[in-house]
Amino acid sequence: MDAPSPRKIIHIDMDAFYASVEQRDNPALRGKPIAVGGGGPRGVVATASYEARKFGVKSAMPGSRARRLCPALIFVPPRFDIYRAVSGQIRAIFAQYTDIIQPLSLDEAYLDVTINKPGIASATEVAQDIRRMIQAETGLTASAGVSYNKLIAKLASDQNKPDGVCVVRPGEGAAFIAAMPVRRIHGVGPVTARKMHDLGIETGADLRACDMAYLHAHFGSAADYYYHASRGEDNRPVRERERRKSVSVEDTFFDDLRDEAALIDEIDRIAASLWTRIEKAQAWGRTVVLKVKFADFRIITRSKSFTGPVRAPDLLAQAARDLLRAQLPLPMGARLLGLGVHNLETDEVEGQGEQLALL
Structure with a gap:
């Protein structure tokens, strides 16, 4: 039998989406380093403009650190109603080409264009058409990765940012991955990269030089994926609007934490980052879950449920503090703290917990 034709997958990723919307709508911000998010001691950067990124300002970074890196940084409060509206415009453009769309958040999505509505043979041409339409209708730029599977398409979309396209054809994927630092491979978080x-x-x-037995010995159940x-x-298909089960953020520390003040500061920062992720995904949950991994790698989880979805960042942060304080004093140092929300009310897609970069 003939082998099946490779899929044609596009990953579209808007360029510094929130920051670009703010610069579009406020000419005074154009060309300046801006961060969307909170600039206070417990605030977190949701998105930074490319002007700010030159100073090392990144998403999920504490606002206080961002200000130290870039003293001229301008903080702008997020306007999620506007971002949702623009995201709706972009998804309407996607729908002109395919119904097989898997949104990951307001600003990125996978599209399967193996068979597409206009009948365009080239997936690269489809990606270019979509990018042109996005710029014409929203005034924003998008980057695209075009490939034969989701993993490569997502990595490719980041290759020529901003406002770029990267195409990785069947037969080129292994070489594309080979030249890449492992920390860039989706699914390899900071702790695994170290x-x-x-x-x-x-x-x-x-x-790739590691055999399966070696990977299993060092990475357990993740070995198959890395191999x-x-x-x-x-081989994962693009799944249409798969329902998400939870939203979570966790951080692993260089030094184990036992001091109450340090632990509370960390859980506040994680809660602020989680809230940004919740708003981005438009996914609110009724149950707040705390995760603590101790120095001996033992893990405990504690949860608190509400009668309705948690829709305020202060409520989320307070629940996180209450859950953590109930465990104090810890029996030993914590090497990881995590926070998530479960029992979601959402129309968005399924995602996985985000591993914060160590700061």
Whole structure:
């Protein structure tokens, strides 16, 4: 039998979406370093403009650190009603080309254009058409990754940012991954990247050189994913509007934490970052879940449920503090804290917990 034709997958990622909307709507902000989010001691950067990124300002960074890196940084409060409206315009453009759309958040989505509505043979041409329409209708730029699977398409969309396209054809995926630092591979968080570094695994090529037994010995159940990812293999289909089960954020620390003040500061920061992620995904939950991993790698979870969805950042932060304080004093240092919301009311897509970069 003939082998099935490769899928044609596009990953569209808006360029600094929130910040770009703010610069579009306020000419005084154009060309200046801005951050959407909270600039206070417990605030978190949701998105930074490219002018701010030159100073090292990044998403999920505490506002206080962002100000130290870029003293001229302008903080702008988020306007999620506007971002949702623009996101709706963009998704309407996607729908002109395919019904197989998997939104990941307000500003990015996978599209399966193997068979597309205009009947365009080239997925690259489809991606270029979509980018042109987005700019014409919204005044914003988008980057696109075009490939034969979701893993490569997502990595490719980040390759030529901002306002760029990267195409990785069938047969090119393994080489594309081989040259990439492992920390860029989707699914390799900061903690795993450090562990790989300690094992001498720096690039996709290094990861591919590891056999399955070695990967299982060091990475357990994730071994299968890393084995296939290093070869540019990913059989996951683009799923239309798959319902998400939870939203979570967690952070692993260089030094184990026991001091109450330090622990509360961290959970406040994680709660602020989680709230940004909740608003971005438009996914509110009734149950707040705390996760603590101790120095001996033992994990505990504690939860608090409400009668309705948690729709205020102060309520989320207070629930997180209450859950954490109920465990104090900790029996030993905490190497990781995590916070999530479950029992969601959402129309968005399923996502996974986000691992914060260590700061």
